[in-house]
Amino acid sequence: MLSGLVAWLDPLARGAGGGGWIQVADLPSVPADGTPVRVSVVTARTDAWTREAAVPVGVVYLRRTGPSEVVALHSVCPHAGCFVDYQGDRKAFFCPCHDSTFAVDGSINDPRSPSPRPMDTLAVEVRGQAVWLRFQNFRPGIQAKVALA
Numbered sequence: 001m002l003s004g005l006v007a008w009l010d011p012l013a014r015g016a017g018g019g020g021w022i023q024v025a026d027l028p029s030v031p032a033d034g035t036p037v038r039v040s041v042v043t044a045r046t047d048a049w050t051r052e053a054a055v056p057v058g059v060v061y062l063r064r065t066g067p068s069e070v071v072a073l074h075s076v077c078p079h080a081g082c083f084v085d086y087q088g089d090r091k092a093f094f095c096p097c098h099d100s101t102f103a104v105d106g107s108i109n110d111p112r113s114p115s116p117r118p119m120d121t122l123a124v125e126v127r128g129q130a131v132w133l134r135f136q137n138f139r140p141g142i143q144a145k146v147a148l149a
């Protein structure tokens with residue numbers, strides 16, 4: 001459903017999260033066999049006039065790499081900012097905008113992929129049975145992984 005949308009056009013998503021830690025999932029909800037699961041990142045947002053309790057700021061894929069180890073891959077394609085889908089039958093990620101493909105660990109698995117870098121990883125901590133991450137967005141279209149302010 002999110003396929004093909006250009007995420008970086010959304011002002012809420014740009015630089016969202018402020019780099020703070022956000023609880024995104026319970027560890028048992030991340031498949032133990034390493035299959036990625038897509039989760040929404042929701043955070044509270046406060047300014048001088050309003051406080052919104054739950055604002056979605058992005059989507060990530062979580063993947064278990066050990067009993068208590070989880071990696072997070074940003075769902076936004078590093079090429080031009082479309083959303084990347086996980087295709088279970090191919091055990092790979094695919095971006096429908098310009099056909100970038102990524103292995104299950106987020107690496108580029110086809111040299112014809114136009115993406116200039118692998119899928120962006122995010123810092124993850126497993127605290128007891130809770131998965132936390134530092135959500136950031138990154139500049140698309142360049143080889144370096146540069147966080148947006």
Ligand code: FES
Nearest residue numbers: 077079080095098
């Ligand atoms: S935006 Fe993903 S391949 Fe171009």
